[in-house]
Amino acid sequence: MQALLLSLLFAAALLASMGVKFWLASRQMRHVAAHRDEVPADFASTVTLTAHQRAADYTLAKGRFGLLSTAFSTLVLLGWTLLGGLDALNGWLLEAVQPRWGDMAYQLSLLVAFALVAGALDLPFDLYNTFRIEQRFGFNRMTWRMVLGDMLKGLAVAAVIGLPLAALILWIMGATGSLWWLWAWAAWTGFQLLLLVLYPTLIAPLFNKFEPLPDESLKARVQSLMQRCGFAAKGLYVMDGSRRSAHANAYFTGLGAAKRVVFFDTLLSKLSPGEVEAVLAHELGHFKHRHVQKRMAVMFGLSLAGLALLGWLSQQAWFYTGLGVQPNLGAPNDALALLLFLLALPPFTFLLAPLTARSSRKHEFEADAYACAQANGRDLASALLKLHEDNASTLTPDPVYVRFYYSHPPATERLAALRLHGA
Ligand SMILES: [Zn+2]
Numbered sequence: 001m002q003a004l005l006l007s008l009l010f011a012a013a014l015l016a017s018m019g020v021k022f023w024l025a026s027r028q029m030r031h032v033a034a035h036r037d038e039v040p041a042d043f044a045s046t047v048t049l050t051a052h053q054r055a056a057d058y059t060l061a062k063g064r065f066g067l068l069s070t071a072f073s074t075l076v077l078l079g080w081t082l083l084g085g086l087d088a089l090n091g092w093l094l095e096a097v098q099p100r101w102g103d104m105a106y107q108l109s110l111l112v113a114f115a116l117v118a119g120a121l122d123l124p125f126d127l128y129n130t131f132r133i134e135q136r137f138g139f140n141r142m143t144w145r146m147v148l149g150d151m152l153k154g155l156a157v158a159a160v161i162g163l164p165l166a167a168l169i170l171w172i173m174g175a176t177g178s179l180w181w182l183w184a185w186a187a188w189t190g191f192q193l194l195l196l197v198l199y200p201t202l203i204a205p206l207f208n209k210f211e212p213l214p215d216e217s218l219k220a221r222v223q224s225l226m227q228r229c230g231f232a233a234k235g236l237y238v239m240d241g242s243r244r245s246a247h248a249n250a251y252f253t254g255l256g257a258a259k260r261v262v263f264f265d266t267l268l269s270k271l272s273p274g275e276v277e278a279v280l281a282h283e284l285g286h287f288k289h290r291h292v293q294k295r296m297a298v299m300f301g302l303s304l305a306g307l308a309l310l311g312w313l314s315q316q317a318w319f320y321t322g323l324g325v326q327p328n329l330g331a332p333n334d335a336l337a338l339l340l341f342l343l344a345l346p347p348f349t350f351l352l353a354p355l356t357a358r359s360s361r362k363h364e365f366e367a368d369a370y371a372c373a374q375a376n377g378r379d380l381a382s383a384l385l386k387l388h389e390d391n392a393s394t395l396t397p398d399p400v401y402v403r404f405y406y407s408h409p410p411a412t413e414r415l416a417a418l419r420l421h422g423a
Pocket of ligand 1: 282283286363364367
């Protein structure tokens with residue numbers, strides 16, 4: 001009875017979230033198409049019609065592709081769960097691995113096999129995005145060789161870091177009794193904090209080259225800004241983002257001594273020194289307002305709630321059968337429960353997306369206000385406009401789509417807020 005109820009609830013949530021995604025995407029595409037032929041009045045003197053139409057076409061191409069990949073991933077999710085995909089994979093590995101190599105090897109093999117199959121199913125979509133869409137709009141710089149290299153490095157990183165972590169979590173789940181979820185949460189949280197140090201120093205350099213900012217006058221300018229803001233970072237780095245893509249960005253990463261500011265080389269080549277300073281001031285605004293810490297605190301809280309929920313669900317037979325899987329009788333169910341939980345959760349949490357997006361947009365406004373106080377707001381405005389144009393972001397998004405998905409406010413709102421701060 002409960003199993004049937006869960007099946008129905010899950011199917012309903014899955015269909016509902018797909019329906020909402022389709023509705024939002026078609027709204028966005030209609031809105032952008034309807035405004036394709038005219039640059040919005042606020043931007044008439046700064047954005048050409050050609051650039052505006054290029055942004056519209058890029059948004060539409062991404063939107064159409066998004067519809068296809070949403071439909072496909074909904075089908076895949078249904079295939080894993082109610083249609084018995086995970087059950088079949090599990091049955092096969094349970095027979096093939098567990099008798100010979102034991103419980104832990106079987107559970108790890110289930111996680112690895114799942115990750116490989118899921119990755120292989122996503123691969124055509126990633127490739128189409130890179131070599132068709134990004135290529136067509138002149139953003140892609142990747143070659144097939146680089147894609148293959150990235151994939152192998154990604155697998156190696158997953159094997160070196162992911163496997164031991166998975167083994168640790170599975171061991172905790174099996175060995176620490178009914179409060180395992182609390183211990184697992186402590187391990188997971190510790191791992192996330194460790195990653196903040198490992199990512200910028202060990203992992204990111206596997207994929208990109210990082211060099212100290214070479215331009216002395218820019219460096220002096222940036223350092224005086226950082227001093228004014230009371231920010232002590234170990235380093236200012238330039239990343240060769242242009243190796244993979246023409247999209248430009250800047251970010252702030254790390255923890256403690258591993259803290260650093262990273263500029264994409266694509267960003268430095270497009271912005272004037274004043275604009276770079278303003279963009280950095282915006283990043284420092286995130287730091288000053290403790291946005292990263294706040295987001296992490298929320299994430300840690302949510303993962304604790306999620307693990308506690310899993311702690312209870314994994315004890316219920318209907319949790320497995322309701323999602324299309326027979327629980328194991330002679331072997332631990334931990335890896336199975338973990339996978340099922342990660343598969344089943346997104347359709348239910350999808351409706352929370354607007355909340356996260358809203359808080360992120362609020363953070364962006366706060367960082368912009370900070371940047372206006374510490375650097376030149378007019379520089380920030382012109383940098384934003386340049387980046388918008390270079391990334392072919394649409395100036396006319398659908399308002400509802402924005403509320404749901406946009407982690408950054410649309411350019412119109414952002415520039416209006418900058419004008420209020422005197423830019
Ligand atoms: Zn920001």
